[in-house]
Amino acid sequence: MIEFRGVTKRFDDGTIAVNGLDLVVEAGTITVFVGPSGCGKTTSLRMVNRMIDPTEGTVLVDGKDVLTVDPPKLRLGIGYVIQQAGLFPHRTVLDNVATVPLLSGWSKAKARSRAAELLELVGLPAELGKRYPVQLSGGQQQRVGVARALAADPPVLLMDEPFSAVDPVVREGLQDELLRLQAELDKTIVFVTHDIDEAVRIGEKVAVFREGGILAQYAPPAELLVRPADDFVASFVGKDRGYRSLSFVDASGVEVLPAETVRAPAASGGWQLLVDAERRPQGWSGPDGTVVPGGSLYEQGGAIRGALDAALSSPSGLGVVVDTDGRFAGVVEAHQVLDVIESHRG
Amino acid sequence: MIFADAIAWLLDPVNWSGAKSIPVRVGVHLLYCLGAVLGASLIAVPLGLYIGHTGRGGVLLVGSSNALRALPTLGLVTFLYLVMNGVQTVSVLIALVVLAVPPILAGTYAGIQDVDRGVVDAARGMGMTGSQRLWRVELPNALPLLVGGLRNATLQVVATASVAAYVGIETLGRPLLDGLRVLDYAQVVGGAVLIALLAVGLDLLLALAGKLVIPRGLRLAAETRRRVKPVEEAEVVDVV
Amino acid sequence: MGDIAKYLGDAGTRSALLTMLLDHIYLSLVPLVISVVLAVVLGLACHRFRWVNTVLVSVSNVLYTIPSLALFVIIPAVIGTSVLAPVNVVIALTLYTTTLLVRPVAEALAAVPDHVRAAATAMGFRPWRRFLTVELPLAVPVLAAGVRVGSVSNISLVSVGALIGTGGLGVLFTDGFRQRYLAPIIVGIVLTMVLALVVDLILVVLRNALTPWTKAGRS
Known part of the structure; x- marks a missing residue:
């Protein structure tokens, strides 16, 4: 479980990125932070693994104030996936995936065999492990990024616009893959995106942020579509939200008829x-x-x-x-x- | 023909023995160059890594080291020589180190600065400490530009070490100055050819060393960038 | 310090210094101006014809290994000028500076985004006008960076010319060395560095004036 209590982030230049955020991310769920650029969604995410420290308030992971943990140690226990994957260009795919286990003190052989398992888990052929990041497609790089974040089996996974740099068809495949993985692994995932369709598609709960770092609504996607909290959420969610909300309505009452x-x-x-x-x-x-x-x-x-x-x-x-x-x-x-x-x- | 004369000078057995022979001068020239590049590396590489990694004082330091480039080596050598009461070795070495620091510092600093921000962010986010990030991610990725800086510095030092002959050191600058005094072009060109060969040789060695130390993934990335470019251009032409 | 004051106190010295400074400016900046023109022409040729690029790369690699002192002396032997003629230094530094500038200029011209080029063509620019008004201005920042490096290195290299007897501030070093007299050497070093700094500042101002569109991203 991740908890934000009265969290505010004010940068040195005076801009308020996050303003009094109170929010609980339930364990074992995918929670999506969504909003226009400059709304504080990424800043909020980065305060979980102390890439950024809050100006006020507390962020707790499993009840523990993150500020009490040394950042490197905290981050070893939290998976982190970013846009463009951020793979190490000088290391093979396998060694990229083995990074966190090696940092955590595993033996090289054990870390590599774990890395090989993970490549398989994210649907990549084992022989890709010997290649270098530059030899992979964008979609493959993102899969490696996810595998790398999962390598030490962290309970929490932070994903910062992980799929926004790949084309729509590949993106949809990656989203499906993430849902499949989550069904298997049951992680606590915080996922940041600016794409409301992506948010509604993969989120069990969605937090909509507005400019100035204010949480506009925090609800399951169906509720967001049917009962947006205000005009901002309604317009952000988009025009055909009525039709899209049908994605969350059960069809069991519809009679199936025979046909020639x-x-x-x-x-x-x-x-x-x-x-x-x-x-x-x-x-x-x-x-x-x-x-x-x-x-x-x-x-x-x-x-x-x-x-x-x-x-x-x-x-x-x-x-x-x-x-x-x-x-x-x-x-x-x-x-x-x-x-x-x-x-x-x- | 002047180049034929130069070759004759180069092959003349008289120039191949004694305390002022070609091999001795090549050796002295080489020693000064190696000493200067090594000394400059010991100063510039750690400094470049530090300011690149912390981002502290980078603009100021690289800027002032670029101002060092304006320092005329001949002036510095003669100045140090007089100040040190004629200690040739140290004055020449210091002047050459000053010459070699800016390119190495700039290469190291730019190498670290040039590492993809996403890669550094990922390294941090995965739980690397500052020093793990520097040694395992930033330094390996900075190597292409760092080696480039070393090669630049070496070329400049090899060419400039000839100036050392002016204060009486038996580098390959000697035949240049001697030949100039008596208008013996054969000697001047011969000396210049030797310096050029030395420069090319050292540059090749460093290029080879670069191949050995630069991680394979980075070399592949550089090749891909080169290869992909014409394809992209062709595609654009098709579309337009 | 007293030495330097005494040295500078002499009116004859001061007028000699002014001559040396003007010589130095002439010897280092004339090659710079010629090189900019040559580099743009050659850079364009590199961009249009691949083989020019190949030739230039090999020539510049060789040229950079030849010490300036040697080049100052070889040029008169090859083209038949007097050994002491300042034109030798001008030619040598033009060679260095042009090779320094050509590559980045060629790359900058190649780096003009194709959509910008296509848009200019679509708006009806003729190739030469497009080059002068669109492609060349976009290459100015790269050209300026190269020219700044070239000016500093030229100003420093002209001093070496003193060893073959051409004028410039380098004469102060050889004179000082022969007379075992520090004052002219110090004055020479300071004047050389101040000259480099002033030229660099002028180049920065010039670049900023020529590229107003980069102001937003500049601090």
């Missing part, structure tokens, strides 16, 4: 779903027998946003539902989904 499927297109006067031998959707056969690409697929058990999107993007008006193996399971219609959303409201 065919293996080959035929002019039947209506819409028929094309499937392969495994019953995986391949598109639609239109009324005159032409093949039309399908819309998005809704996987059973997902949030209601996926069901609505499947219905709205389908050429036939029928959203295609698949099971976890990707096999056709039925269809949903937009009006049904909207009915369920309405009933949640009531």
